[in-house]
Amino acid sequence: MVRSNEFGVRRKRLRTQHFELRTKFMLWQQLANGIAIGSVYALISLGLTMVYGILRILHVAHAGIYALGAYVGLLSFRLVGNFWLSLIVGMAGAAVAGYIVERFLYMPLLHLPRIAPLIVSIGLFTAMEEAFRIVAGPHTLAYNARVGLGDLSIGSFHLTETQILILFVTFAVLIFLWAFLTKTRTGLAMRACAQDPETTSSFGVNVSRIIAINFLIGSAMAGAAGVLIGVYDNQVWPTMGSIPAYKALAIVVLGGLGNIPGTVLASIVVGLAETFFIGVLAIPFPRDAVAFVAMILVLMFKPYGLLGKA
Amino acid sequence: MKCRGFLFSIFVFSILSLTALAYGQDIPVGFFAPITGPAAADGASAKNAVELGLKEVNDAGGISGKKINLIIYDDRMNPQEAVAIANKLIEKDKVIGVVSGSYSAPTRVTAPIFQKAGIPMVAGYAVHPDVTWDPREKKPNDFCFRNGFLGEIEGAAAAQFAVKNLKAKKVSLIFMDNDFGRAISSGFADRAEKLGAKVLTKQMYKFPGEKDFRPYLTRIKEGNPDLIFAAGYYNEAASIVRQAKELGVTSKIMGEEGFDSPKFLEIAGPAAEGVVIATNLDRDDPRPLVQNFLKNYRKAYNEDADMVGASSYDAFMILVNAIKKAGTDPKAIQKALLETKDYNGLTGKISRFVQGEVVKPVQIQVVKGGKFHRLGVVDNPEIITPPTKQ
Numbered sequence: 001m002v003r004s005n006e007f008g009v010r011r012k013r014l015r016t017q018h019f020e021l022r023t024k025f026m027l028w029q030q031l032a033n034g035i036a037i038g039s040v041y042a043l044i045s046l047g048l049t050m051v052y053g054i055l056r057i058l059h060v061a062h063a064g065i066y067a068l069g070a071y072v073g074l075l076s077f078r079l080v081g082n083f084w085l086s087l088i089v090g091m092a093g094a095a096v097a098g099y100i101v102e103r104f105l106y107m108p109l110l111h112l113p114r115i116a117p118l119i120v121s122i123g124l125f126t127a128m129e130e131a132f133r134i135v136a137g138p139h140t141l142a143y144n145a146r147v148g149l150g151d152l153s154i155g156s157f158h159l160t161e162t163q164i165l166i167l168f169v170t171f172a173v174l175i176f177l178w179a180f181l182t183k184t185r186t187g188l189a190m191r192a193c194a195q196d197p198e199t200t201s202s203f204g205v206n207v208s209r210i211i212a213i214n215f216l217i218g219s220a221m222a223g224a225a226g227v228l229i230g231v232y233d234n235q236v237w238p239t240m241g242s243i244p245a246y247k248a249l250a251i252v253v254l255g256g257l258g259n260i261p262g263t264v265l266a267s268i269v270v271g272l273a274e275t276f277f278i279g280v281l282a283i284p285f286p287r288d289a290v291a292f293v294a295m296i297l298v299l300m301f302k303p304y305g306l307l308g309k310a
Numbered sequence: 311m312k313c314r315g316f317l318f319s320i321f322v323f324s325i326l327s328l329t330a331l332a333y334g335q336d337i338p339v340g341f342f343a344p345i346t347g348p349a350a351a352d353g354a355s356a357k358n359a360v361e362l363g364l365k366e367v368n369d370a371g372g373i374s375g376k377k378i379n380l381i382i383y384d385d386r387m388n389p390q391e392a393v394a395i396a397n398k399l400i401e402k403d404k405v406i407g408v409v410s411g412s413y414s415a416p417t418r419v420t421a422p423i424f425q426k427a428g429i430p431m432v433a434g435y436a437v438h439p440d441v442t443w444d445p446r447e448k449k450p451n452d453f454c455f456r457n458g459f460l461g462e463i464e465g466a467a468a469a470q471f472a473v474k475n476l477k478a479k480k481v482s483l484i485f486m487d488n489d490f491g492r493a494i495s496s497g498f499a500d501r502a503e504k505l506g507a508k509v510l511t512k513q514m515y516k517f518p519g520e521k522d523f524r525p526y527l528t529r530i531k532e533g534n535p536d537l538i539f540a541a542g543y544y545n546e547a548a549s550i551v552r553q554a555k556e557l558g559v560t561s562k563i564m565g566e567e568g569f570d571s572p573k574f575l576e577i578a579g580p581a582a583e584g585v586v587i588a589t590n591l592d593r594d595d596p597r598p599l600v601q602n603f604l605k606n607y608r609k610a611y612n613e614d615a616d617m618v619g620a621s622s623y624d625a626f627m628i629l630v631n632a633i634k635k636a637g638t639d640p641k642a643i644q645k646a647l648l649e650t651k652d653y654n655g656l657t658g659k660i661s662r663f664v665q666g667e668v669v670k671p672v673q674i675q676v677v678k679g680g681k682f683h684r685l686g687v688v689d690n691p692e693i694i695t696p697p698t699k700q
Contacts, residue, residue, distance in 0.1 A: 026532045033524040138350040142577045160556040233521045279525030
């Protein structure tokens with residue numbers, strides 16, 4: 001009688017321990033889920049914040065460039081069958097598209113009030129979504145790529161192959177961006193342009209070349225985000241840019257308009273907040289509202305964003 | 311000038327008389343489906359299947375010598391569009407009956423319009439209760455019939471199978487935030503709890519738009535249920551089963567008719583193996599009606615038929631059958647539909663309609679070798695008979 005009771009207590013304790021261990025793993029898992037999606041947000045938002053920093057344009061069509069990157073990547077993947085090549089082609093395709101948008105749409109409008117390029121941008125974004133639908137069809141397409149990295153499992157914690165991929169690519173891109181902006185003369189010129197284009201120009205810097213490079217880099221990052229989401233969700237569809245179009249805007253404001261480290265921080269915060277709202281707190285709160293609520297909360301106390309300066 | 315005007319009027323007259331002639335001979339039947347827009351894959355399935363049925367009927371000589379003239383509209387899954395279509399079908403096309411190959415939102419807004427006009431409508435797979443029920447007048451839309459299951463009934467049937475046959479004791483629910491998702495999951499949860507299973511978590515996700523189910527699935531994994539009941543359409547379904555597999559979730563996954571699409575199998579890939587669904591089509595049904603349909607569909611469209619196609623085909627054939635019995639008067643057709651008894655349908659034997667709701671067994675299918683196959687049937691009358699509303 002006594003013995004069986006002892007056993008019962010011990011079994012119960014074991015079970016509790018097991019459950020706690022499980023919960024611990026789950027928190028790590030949610031952390032990985034949140035950082036992964038946040039990293040993708042960062043890749044999308046960085047281009048947007050860079051464009052705003054230098055031209056003061058809200059580049060809504062950036063989300064169209066993101067979807068274009070996914071489609072171009074998917075096309076090259078279906079033709080060649082190599083994921084890494086398709087990632088590079090997707091980034092290149094997006095970069096070229098971004099450059100064309102800058103040269104032929106924004107440049108001729110820069111002398112007008114900033115509402116003009118904004119309207120053009122929204123129109124272009126809608127047109128791009130329709131173009132994807134007409135060219136590639138209304139259906140969701142599978143991006144069934146084998147990346148060749150393998151999963152990382154510790155107990156019931158799984159860092160999936162695509163999560164590793166996202167973390168790896170985002171990390172590489174951020175290192176590149178940091179080195180470019182702080183260690184090269186072009187990077188220095190770009191930061192100078194963001195502060196004061198006219199003065200920078202008077203120092204003999206070719207501002208229009210700097211703006212073009214800015215668009216090339218920002219769009220390539222959006223293209224990378226498109227390809228990564230395509231593989232992460234295994235889906236590419238015509239309106240895949242519509243949610244990032246406004247979510248990235250909220251993230252950019254949250255991070256402090258034009259502020260690059262702030263945008264990265266804000267992206268990770270939003271990714272984690274979404275994941276923890278859903279998966280840990282289990283609050284039935286619409287996911288896509290999290291970024292805006294976070295934006296409002298932060299702006300109430302820090303009107304220039306997380307890392308923005310007055 | 312005068313001569314040209316005369317010639318033109320002759321031309322117009324001849325066109326008019328030709329159309330009049332054509333209308334005089336044919337039986338006009340209306341059809342609408344989301345042929346473009348977010349549900350385009352389902353719209354195409356519905357249209358393809360109904361056109362297959364149309365060809366069969368007309369090739370066999372039509373109905374007492376008259377051919378059926380199917381008037382097809384695209385509602386783009388948009389309720390406003392569907393209202394315009396319903397009015398057009400009634401006033402311009404003068405149809406005597408309508409088949410809905412569309413989702414709940416477009417179908418339910420057309421129901422009161424057809425009801426008021428006294429034109430019978432048979433809905434293929436729209437699940438919302440208000441298709442057959444007028445919530446304001448608190449009486450059935452007695453001109454509207456449904457060939458698909460109510461969400462609650464399909465959910466209850468799924469729960470019955472999950473608990474009794476798959477022996478699930480702990481279940482977790484994940485479902486989309488729309489009428490269908492809420493109805494089917496509440497049907498599932500109620501029945502599962504009644505049968506003694508424990509519902510660990512219920513999570514609702516945003517629809518449309520959710521793609522990243524990892525936070526939900528990670529939470530489900532924590533509870534380690536025997537079975538996950540997931541509700542969604544093929545895109546969400548594919549994401550859920552794939553991401554569950556990636557995260558090492560070992561619980562059995564059970565879905566519903568939204569999973570029943572070749573697109574689900576394509577996007578989910580090998581992760582779909584072993585997924586069980588409750589649906590409205592049994593591919594392994596030996597009846598020639600079913601096997602011929604599957605064969606002919608494959609031959610005509612080079613693609614496997616799905617639940618949406620089969621249900622829309624059935625809805626069309628139920629209407630045709632009533633026209634055969636009753637002639638072309640809408641009121642008589644409605645009476646024939648009300649009197650439907652033991653009808654041998656593609657998606658199962660329909661014993662009757664209760665307030666427009668179909669009474670027939672729910673099919674349980676499993677994905678094996680990249681295809682749907684029969685796993686079981688839930689025909690317990692207590693579950694599949696829709697409750698009579700007051």
